[in-house]
Amino acid sequence: MSMNHSVILNAVTQFSTPLYLYDMQKIQWIYQLLRNSLEKNIDIFYSIKANPSLGICQYLSQLGSGGEVSSRHELFTAIRAGFSPRKIIFAGPYKTDDDIALCIERNIKAIICESITEMNRVNHISEKYHVKTKILLRINPDFKVKSAPIKMSGESTQFGMMIEDVIKHQEKIKLLKNIIISGIQVYNASRILNEKDIADNINHILELSLQLSSALEMKFTCIDLGGGLGVPYFEKETALDIQLLIIRINQSVLEYQKKNGQTEFILELGRFLVSESGYFITRVYDIKKNHQKQFIITDGGMHCMMAASGLGSYIHRNFKAQHIANEASENQAEHYTVCGPLCTPSDIILKDFLIRAPAVNDLIVIEKAGAYGLSASPFRFLSHGACVEAMLFQDQLFLLRRRETIDDILQTQNDCQFIFSEGVKLC
Template identity: 40%
Template sequence: MTVEFQVQGVPVSELARRYGTPLFVYDGTALRDRFHGLRDRLHPAMEIFYSLKANPNISICALLHSFGARAEVSSLVELATALRAGVPPQQVIFLGPGKSRQELAACLDSGIHAVVCESIPEVALVDELARERGVKAPVALRVNPRFAVKRSGLAMGGKPRQFGIDEEELFATTDLVKRFPDVDLMGVHVYMGTRILHEAVIVENTTRILDLAERLSAALNLELRMVDVGGGLGVSYFDGESDLDAQVLTDGLNPVIEDFTARHPGTRLIMELGRYLTAEAGTYVMGVRYTKTSMGERFAVADGGTHHHMAAVGIGSFVKRNFPMAVLNRLDEPATEEWNVTGPLCTPGDTIGKKVPLPPVRPGDLIGVHRSGAYGPTASPGLFLSHGYPAEVLVHEGRCHLVRERDSPEDLLQRQRLYDPTAHDAADVPH
């Protein structure tokens, strides 16, 4: 009997039949277990904020919020998504290096907990917007520290970066509170890096960030009501990597948090998690259209590819390594061959897996890319060849929910306008 991949008892072939391929499938139980696996061990003073950039689907956000997650957003649409998903404004923070005036105004108008400012000019703009509204704007300062992260997949601080204000600049600018009277400087944010798979590194980073926050608070006369320690908790994708042990991690973190809260009982502590919460719960499912051999190598040409899952081709990595992949409709068959798994795009770069060990692949098979719940459609060129974005399905408590419809040709064309050389619409003429 053939063994088939299932999500909460629903066979993948049934999901493909009902919703088509390619599609992303999310397991609600895996999301819950991942969240509570950390939340139940982590010091209660440390709040978990879900980073929507990892997977901005509104249902994913709503489900994680139902488990207890707050929201960290970085765009106007992510802010709207979090609020529509039911996250209260006081459980939302907004960060990012290039916020628009419209985004900052929306933050103040919606009453979120904090705007994380990444430059002094941004603080000045928030001060101006707050004065126009007659409010005090809650602002946390993102700091680019002197120290650098170790063993990170992608460093976000400790080097010349567009992110944050250099530590030296902040310590030299001690009049910030007086200079911006309509800004409530209430916190510090530091995000060192991402994809960290070593518990001791996360503990060390957190310790140093909390120390930096205390020193900045004293130097700037800043009331420390919030410290965001970033996160960067990694997920293993490749051979030789291991997932973080939540118990080992929290055994190291909790004493550090306890020591800090004893000195600052009124300070809200925040950890941002995106990939860590969602990656494991997602599978990208592709249907094989054709198989062929070219110059001695096998190719499985699928209906999905890098236009939906650019992360799987190693963007941000110096070495191309394959995400975990399988023939989902024949899990019990041994991987006896090597296959290049490619998509429908007109570029040799549309290779989502190179020399992947798989059983003999046939047209009609379903190939899955596991650990695909983060940085799928949100980090991919979905409009390449005008394919659009795939369907997204959440399976929760044994029931399937279509949480994003597949783009149709009409969806992709409706916002375009056909040029008419006979038309003379003055409203279309730029001034």
């Protein structure tokens, strides 16, 4: 059973709204397409930041994916989800000593080091544990993906090290006896929708790897190619020709191995694996007209799906969405602004949405909502709390995350009433 109106209506009846609903079959299809087509020594690592819901992580672990984490809580989530520590990498520009120690204790595959300072810290903590820790050097290169809407490196950002700095400090690096430099990582961009640009970026990364390996007189055994494969969210965006891209990636790594020998490669994929699976479902509570514009008020806004609000973007662009009406109408379609329940004018999830005769209790469904949804949204704003997450798996609906209650929201806060029990004196 694929996702359709009947499934969505059943999910709303069972779990109410606002609601995230994930079609696990879509995750499986995308993962297996990649796994069956890529060279065997190209490992797929799921970027847990894209959707850290435990059930999603458990499913990708079952499918055989590795896990890329960027915090200790993501590391604990990955381990609880069943990812083997030897298939976990820890990335990100901020790692505490406790984070590094945890990675060493759990014996994860590699820590991705973002600076010379961080390399020294990993070496120092590894020395205390009497172990040698495998690391990847995150390089901020002198090339970038010009077509990418989100650029992570290849220009002045907080991520990684310049190759010149690594070479400059190579003698000091060679004195660090408790780290093993397995290779490099370059994560240059996100949401790339051009096959040639992705392939060219990978070729540049492989050339950089050969250059740095030679300069350091080290043999690299693992190259993290980053990821950044995009999903077409908006009008005029076109999906990647994934088969063509895979052919080009395979060709590139095979050519690299002719020069460098057997090497393991990593593709970090988050959005590309889970975005298509997700549907954000919100219910219409009111319809009104103000100053010649028509508005729909729903129970799920930017506190549940900030990405749909376009906050921080130059312009608001609508995600693909659908209207599920309780009653069919022959009225002419009109434009509406679809808003959430928050007390801010920024709480708009669709602008100029063309629909026919909306009514209270109708549903608005935003598609491709599987990545950077709930966990990347301010769901505690106005104390609404996190909404429900559910999944469709083998024709059945299952709860992934229950709706947050006021007790959940208050449980980490201290009750200070006893402090004020004798009254507050105003100055």
